[in-house]
Amino acid sequence: MSVWDTLIGQPDALTALQRASADERPTHAWLFTGPPGAGRETAALAFAAALLCERELGQRGCGACRSCQTVLSGSHADFVHFRTEKTQITIDEARDFVVRAQDRPAVGRWRVMLIEDADRMPERTSNVLLKAIEEPPPHTIWLLTAPSPADVLVTIRSRCRPVNLKVPTTDAVTAALVSGGHAPEAAELAARMSQGNLEVARRLAEDEDARKRRSRVVHLPISLPTVAAAMEAADELISIAEAEAEADASARNDTERAALLMSLGYEDGERLSPTHRSQLRQLEEDQKRRAKRIQTDTLDRFLADIQTVLRDVLTLQLRTDSELINAHLGQGLYDYAAAGSAERTLAHLDAVAATRRRLQSNASPRLAFEAMMTGFVR
Numbered sequence: 284m285s286v287w288d289t290l291i292g293q294p295d296a297l298t299a300l301q302r303a304s305a306d307e308r309p310t311h312a313w314l315f316t317g318p319p320g321a322g323r324e325t326a327a328l329a330f331a332a333a334l335l336c337e338r339e340l341g342q343r344g345c346g347a348c349r350s351c352q353t354v355l356s357g358s359h360a361d362f363v364h365f366r367t368e369k370t371q372i373t374i375d376e377a378r379d380f381v382v383r384a385q386d387r388p389a390v391g392r393w394r395v396m397l398i399e400d401a402d403r404m405p406e407r408t409s410n411v412l413l414k415a416i417e418e419p420p421p422h423t424i425w426l427l428t429a430p431s432p433a434d435v436l437v438t439i440r441s442r443c444r445p446v447n448l449k450v451p452t453t454d455a456v457t458a459a460l461v462s463g464g465h466a467p468e469a470a471e472l473a474a475r476m477s478q479g480n481l482e483v484a485r486r487l488a489e490d491e492d493a494r495k496r497r498s499r500v501v502h503l504p505i506s507l508p509t510v511a512a513a514m515e516a517a518d519e520l521i522s523i524a525e526a527e528a529e530a531d532a533s534a535r536n537d538t539e540r541a542a543l544l545m546s547l548g549y550e551d552g553e554r555l556s557p558t559h560r561s562q563l564r565q566l567e568e569d570q571k572r573r574a575k576r577i578q579t580d581t582l583d584r585f586l587a588d589i590q591t592v593l594r595d596v597l598t599l600q601l602r603t604d605s606e607l608i609n610a611h612l613g614q615g616l617y618d619y620a621a622a623g624s625a626e627r628t629l630a631h632l633d634a635v636a637a638t639r640r641r642l643q644s645n646a647s648p649r650l651a652f653e654a655m656m657t658g659f660v661r
Contacts, residue, residue: 286329286336286344286351289322291459292451296326299446304333304343310444312416312425314401316432317448319587323428324366324399326448328355331362331426335391350391359390366399369572370579377404377411384415386424388420394423401427402434409436416442450479460488470636475608478591483584493568496523499607500588504631504659505596505619513660517652524581524648528574579642582652586639592616595630600625622661634658 290297303309313330315323332354333344346353364385365376379512380396388394404412416425416439425443432440451459453474459481460470465488476497477484486493503516520529542565544551547559555563591608598605599620609616620628634655 284346286346286355287333288346289329290327291322292446292455292479293322293326296446296448300326300330300333301344304330304336305340307340309334309424309556311419311423312443313427313446314427314432314435314440314443315446315448316430316434317431318448318450320478320483322451322481323430323448325481326446327397327399327426327428327513328364329396331364331395334393334395334424335641336358336359337531345407354395359391361391361393362395362397364397364399368389368576369569370403371572372398372400372404372408372574374411377408380412384425385420387420388422394420394421395426396423397426397428399441402429404436406436409439413438439568451481453479455479455486456481460484464491476591478587480607481612498586498611500585501592501612502615503656504589504592505612505615506659507656509659510657513656514653516647517656520582520585520652521649524585527581528577531577532570532574539566539570578648582642582648586635586642590632590635593628593635594621596623597625597628597632600628602640619661631658 287297287301290300312531313327315325315327329344330453332346333353335350335354336343336345337348339344346355350359354362357364362636363379363380365372367376380398384394386394401409413436415423419425425436427439427443432445453471456474456477456479457471458468460473461467463485465473469488470484471495473484473488474488483567487497500520503520503615507513507516540563541551543551543563547555547562549559550554592612594607595607595616596619598607600623607616638651638655642648
């Protein structure tokens with residue numbers, strides 16, 4: 284299986300990346316952008332594997348050679364793949380990228396640096412990386428991913444070759460799920476509910492709990508008779524997100540703490556030196572940031588699901604005859620659409636978009652969701 288097979292519904296990007304991987308001197312910096320579900324990281328990883336592939340020109344990206352396999356597993360000596368679990372990429376992390384980019388390739392042609400979520404770099408952090416991208420070593424290729432070019436510092440994106448990805452069609456995602464062994468009807472339903480996001484579609488097709496949770500989320504906006512019910516619904520969504528973050532923490536935090544203490548030569552409960560105490564505090568702060576990101580990502584996924592309901596409501600109100608994403612909601616969806624107006628639904632969509640923006644700031648998620656959900660009350 285070629286690494287290019289993972290690029291679903293991206294013919295233009297596929298052609299450009301295949302041509303570049305066969306070039307003896309490809310562009311030194313690339314910026315992969317696209318909405319959630321477009322497969323930014325998937326495309327960047329496939330390109331990295333092709334750049335380091337052992338095959339001849341025109342055959343790179345085979346997916347079978349040792350280089351392709353080690354890139355995909357994250358263990359290639361010349362490949363640095365960074366993904367943050369925190370809300371921001373720090374200056375120290377950016378400085379580490381710059382230092383590692385100076386190393387000469389050990390076994391391949393290039394030193395490939397893949398940084399996911401470049402939009403999580405504040406301006407000061409971006410400036411640290413800027414010089415390395417402006418004047419990179421001749422053997423280094425940078426790959427950055429972000430939701431849109433506007434999310435990256437203008438001086439960085441102006442020095443990167445853009446790869447603009449689009450959300451795959453429902454048919455393309457359905458075909459990918461069917462080829463993976465899922466039944467056609469279940470694959471089509473998961474693809475439609477995911478709005479082209481292959482990762483989400485796979486989760487919905489394979490995880491019954493995920494399907495039940497999504498069903499509960501999409502029922503909420505059209506079933507809120509009172510403000511009190513809206514407040515309870517907001518609390519329910521926040522509680523689910525907090526529970527997911529807590530579940531991840533319980534599975535990882537103690538293990539990470541024990542591993543750090545062992546590496547420092549301490550047993551649990553033993554008194555630490557001031558230097559080592561600071562290292563432990565840093566770990567605990569990183570764990571808190573990771574928990575916040577998991578909570579934020581979960582809430583953002585809920586908002587994306589709510590947007591699909593409002594899209595269906597608007598479809599019914601405008602009588603466009605477009606296929607409904609959440610047809611399984613039945614008569615409740617039609618009743619909610621009939622009780623309101625297209626103008627009001629557009630205002631709801633604006634409120635959801637505003638809530639998504641607030642989640643990326645320091646606003647209280649609970650207050651933001653309460654404000655949004657009360658607007659859905661008939």
